Amino acid sequence: MKIKIPKINILKVINSTNGFRLVCLYFCLLSIIGNAQTGPNLLNNLYYGFEAGDKGWNTIQTSSWTFDGKNPSTGSYSLKFGSQPDTVNDNDVNYTISKVRTAVKNGKSFIVGSSYEGTIVALRYDGKLIWENKLSGFMNHDLWCEDITGDGIDEIFAANANGVLYCLNNDGTIKWQFKQNDAPMYAVCVVSKNDIPYIVCGGYDKNIYYLNADGTLKQTLTSSSYSVNTTFGETTAPTRVHISNFLRKVKKADGTDMLAVLGTNNSMQVTGNMYLFDVLGTSVITPSVKLNSGRPVGEMKVVSINGSSKILLGNSAHINDSGFLEFDPLNDGTPQRYYDISSISNKVGGFGYRVAQPEIIPNGAGYQYFVLFGNHIILLSPGQKIDNAEILECSYSFNDMWKDPLTGNIILASSQSGGSDIHIIDPSKPDWKANYTSITSPGKIQKILDNTSALNSKMASFVKPSWERNPIEINLLYENTIGLNTALYNTPIFVPQPSTFHAQDGDNWGRSSLTNLKYRDKRDGRRTYDWTEEQALSFIYPNIAETGIAYWGGHGNDPYMYSKQTSQKVIDETNSISGRKTVLIYPELEDSSADFQFVMNNLIYPLATYGKNKNLKLFIRSKNIFWQSSAYLPMWSRLLSGEFANVFVPAMEETTDKSMDLSLASRMGVWASGAVDSWGSRAVPDNASYDRMRQFSDQNLDNHFLRQLVYAAASGAQYYDNFTKPELFAKLLANGALFVPLRSEIVSFSPVHLSMFKPDEHFHEEGSENKWLTNFDQSFEDANPFVFSRMNGSWPGAPLTDWDFSKFAAGMKERRLNFLPNYPNGMVLITPPQNGPKADLIAPRGLMKNNLHPLYKNILKEYYTDGRYYYSSDGVIKYNADTYYETVKSEIEAGAAKIPITVTGDVAWVVAQTSPKHLRLTLIDNGYINPNARVAHVKFNTVNPVKIQDILDGKQFFKTGSSVNIDIPCGLFRFIDVELTNEL
Numbered sequence: 002m003k004i005k006i007p008k009i010n011i012l013k014v015i016n017s018t019n020g021f022r023l024v025c026l027y028f029c030l031l032s033i034i035g036n037a038q039t040g041p042n043l044l045n046n047l048y049y050g051f052e053a054g055d056k057g058w059n060t061i062q063t064s065s066w067t068f069d070g071k072n073p074s075t076g077s078y079s080l081k082f083g084s085q086p087d088t089v090n091d092n093d094v095n096y097t098i099s100k101v102r103t104a105v106k107n108g109k110s111f112i113v114g115s116s117y118e119g120t121i122v123a124l125r126y127d128g129k130l131i132w133e134n135k136l137s138g139f140m141n142h143d144l145w146c147e148d149i150t151g152d153g154i155d156e157i158f159a160a161n162a163n164g165v166l167y168c169l170n171n172d173g174t175i176k177w178q179f180k181q182n183d184a185p186m187y188a189v190c191v192v193s194k195n196d197i198p199y200i201v202c203g204g205y206d207k208n209i210y211y212l213n214a215d216g217t218l219k220q221t222l223t224s225s226s227y228s229v230n231t232t233f234g235e236t237t238a239p240t241r242v243h244i245s246n247f248l249r250k251v252k253k254a255d256g257t258d259m260l261a262v263l264g265t266n267n268s269m270q271v272t273g274n275m276y277l278f279d280v281l282g283t284s285v286i287t288p289s290v291k292l293n294s295g296r297p298v299g300e301m302k303v304v305s306i307n308g309s310s311k312i313l314l315g316n317s318a319h320i321n322d323s324g325f326l327e328f329d330p331l332n333d334g335t336p337q338r339y340y341d342i343s344s345i346s347n348k349v350g351g352f353g354y355r356v357a358q359p360e361i362i363p364n365g366a367g368y369q370y371f372v373l374f375g376n377h378i379i380l381l382s383p384g385q386k387i388d389n390a391e392i393l394e395c396s397y398s399f400n401d402m403w404k405d406p407l408t409g410n411i412i413l414a415s416s417q418s419g420g421s422d423i424h425i426i427d428p429s430k431p432d433w434k435a436n437y438t439s440i441t442s443p444g445k446i447q448k449i450l451d452n453t454s455a456l457n458s459k460m461a462s463f464v465k466p467s468w469e470r471n472p473i474e475i476n477l478l479y480e481n482t483i484g485l486n487t488a489l490y491n492t493p494i495f496v497p498q499p500s501t502f503h504a505q506d507g508d509n510w511g512r513s514s515l516t517n518l519k520y521r522d523k524r525d526g527r528r529t530y531d532w533t534e535e536q537a538l539s540f541i542y543p544n545i546a547e548t549g550i551a552y553w554g555g556h557g558n559d560p561y562m563y564s565k566q567t568s569q570k571v572i573d574e575t576n577s578i579s580g581r582k583t584v585l586i587y588p589e590l591e592d593s594s595a596d597f598q599f600v601m602n603n604l605i606y607p608l609a610t611y612g613k614n615k616n617l618k619l620f621i622r623s624k625n626i627f628w629q630s631s632a633y634l635p636m637w638s639r640l641l642s643g644e645f646a647n648v649f650v651p652a653m654e655e656t657t658d659k660s661m662d663l664s665l666a667s668r669m670g671v672w673a674s675g676a677v678d679s680w681g682s683r684a685v686p687d688n689a690s691y692d693r694m695r696q697f698s699d700q701n702l703d704n705h706f707l708r709q710l711v712y713a714a715a716s717g718a719q720y721y722d723n724f725t726k727p728e729l730f731a732k733l734l735a736n737g738a739l740f741v742p743l744r745s746e747i748v749s750f751s752p753v754h755l756s757m758f759k760p761d762e763h764f765h766e767e768g769s770e771n772k773w774l775t776n777f778d779q780s781f782e783d784a785n786p787f788v789f790s791r792m793n794g795s796w797p798g799a800p801l802t803d804w805d806f807s808k809f810a811a812g813m814k815e816r817r818l819n820f821l822p823n824y825p826n827g828m829v830l831i832t833p834p835q836n837g838p839k840a841d842l843i844a845p846r847g848l849m850k851n852n853l854h855p856l857y858k859n860i861l862k863e864y865y866t867d868g869r870y871y872y873s874s875d876g877v878i879k880y881n882a883d884t885y886y887e888t889v890k891s892e893i894e895a896g897a898a899k900i901p902i903t904v905t906g907d908v909a910w911v912v913a914q915t916s917p918k919h920l921r922l923t924l925i926d927n928g929y930i931n932p933n934a935r936v937a938h939v940k941f942n943t944v945n946p947v948k949i950q951d952i953l954d955g956k957q958f959f960k961t962g963s964s965v966n967i968d969i970p971c972g973l974f975r976f977i978d979v980e981l982t983n984e985l
Contacts, residue, residue, distance in 0.1 A: 091442070111124065118135070120133055137167075142186065185205050199214075201248050207243065232773065268771075274290060290328075310331060317354070358372065371428070378392070394438060401413075452973050455954075466919070475493040477723065511564075520559075525558040537563060547578075551620070558589070619645075621650065628667035629868070640677075647678050652682065657690060692797040704972045715921075748913065750830060821909035821926075832849060
């Protein structure tokens, strides 16, 4: 991209050698400046005081230079450099930019971004880095740029997930910081009263803070003093309090400021209320207004329309509920105007979750709405029906959007698939629309595309190593729509999963006779209960393929979508031909009350008993902390015993929860214990929705899903219920490149495992309260350290405590998208108790040490917890998590020396034995939606390799001493064969 040079006055050019040399020197300097990566001084005006000369001056760059009569230094003419930015510019900035704003210095704007990791960067308009500040290393939830010192230079404010509001100077240094507690800071802006600026910030502690320009506290406004946001249903969250989803400055008709507070208490089911305050006011100006946005708000912009302030709000929602809203803060009698994007869903993308980001741009003498929605831009004139809106489409969705108030340019943050790009749109140019549709994504996205293409090429000639056994059966619960040839190893097996919006009418099977009233009357609003048994079977039977069938047997909202008798008939029909399996999927079985005990005894266990020898699989697709909490309640004891090991398949849908590293350790722990024979995984667009109020979950590449699934398969998962279906994953399975181990082949488990007692009540509640946002209580946090903590809705992106298992065992730093954890000392399994009076020593599953690789026979070390405390094996003595964790941590670190290999770095990894002298080391870039080229630091503990080689590209690595560094391409993985000197 060319630098935009303002109009420049040229010294009179004298017809002399010296005059010509001076002009040449000037253009050389311009070239040097234009191409150099320099500091903030480049933001100053580039005027050079040359006098205007005559039109006799000449240049070979005739397209770039023109004469005009404006602003000559002396004489009649000035020389104007005519290069302008392209209509849409694509720039690689080396960071995945999650949030973007613009700031001002000396009347010129520059770009401010926050990276996925929380690094604040200042960028020129050509994408060149001016400065960076890594701050805390945790994400920033909001940015604001405004001058608070009166020097014409904006300060930069970052609301950080560690609870700090940072104020940065224009050179990137920290001016001051403010923190009241550990709750993530979520919103920030600047308002003024009597020409005195105040910084306003708020977060998950349910308060708003007015700060003076020096960062000292001026005033606190507690939401409990004015909130009308109430709770509903079964929750422990407090009522009539809220967090600040957004804080924004609004100009009144007289030009003074007021503060708009968008308060909410739930991230999925509450739209929120608008509260308007005078600056430093303690009561609302007018009664709060509930927003008619349909779903929670993910964007809030204050714009000026015909000189009057309006608030534009875009929701954060599934496409079926998407829309944006215009709200008049100056006239409470003006109705809210909602634009229903879902009504044009066929024009703006398919299934998925997006944030609608509305703005206004000039349109002739008027204006039009400019709405960024995933990879689409919706252009809509006032009064125009949204059905008639102009729709632009490009190849990528973006993490954020900002309109530069000085230039009118639209700045797009990085593409959601993990890009390192920013894009500048100049909507005043006639061809900006065409250029938007052809946007490219330089940097990391292009690297991923290139790396994936290279991998596909290598796959074409791949031959499975002779020393490896043939692949085991892997089940993909969807149809083979890509026509993949699976004949080589008869894997993967595609099991079709037909979908329907119907369910069986309870009146046709005697549902009214159920003795539990709660589940007698429960229904799922997404289903129409109008089928007889005959109609249900007439839908299911024709969809049974030669591999079997998979479908929803029920849901947490209603487990009885079909009667038990109907499901038994399907099991029989499917099993009537050998090799066919019935997979009944049960999502979100979250109820842990006595009511659900009835469901277990009346439906789940009877089905498991009936189908135990009929190739039935009950795919339990739960949420939150189910497999390290709910599964250890008495109602699930028969599952944990191993009585139905060949029936139950532990799986998860990790959409909202913040504990993926724990659910992996828990599902694998249940599997390793022998309670089940297999476990499962899932890929769906809202996997990336760690914050439901900011669902930038419209990734246009499936790369993060690919790596998630490769990791699950390398860890032994055999069932996959994928909405997003990466083709490369199935190909890797089909040709044997991706080695899926048995539990007895994995040698990267830590010898230390953590066994679960009946879960502590508060731990259980906290891990399930992801939608409610108001549970933060600093005094409780200080007095009650937990083994597993910060899992409710109050902690998006928050730092982990030092004593949290996720930090010291899994190697994580925060509660955010930990699908690919490092576990630097080996996977620390979360398991049923193996020893002591709380262990079930007569369970059919037997002892875990007999299910694992022989090397674990005599080296396992067990610790015990209820999620809150650690315990002695008999449960009599308990130990506080914030002190006893040191003992567990030391044992885990010591245990690492007893397994063959350990790996550190920003990678996920698994080691499995493939033959007596060969190990398969799988290494994966663990930046889920922030991929990058990585280096894995591999240490050999109990083995001595003679050869270390990637089985796909043939690259060989050479150790130094007892370790080796292995590079991993951006967005990919390596399958490393480690050949040993001696048999393991």
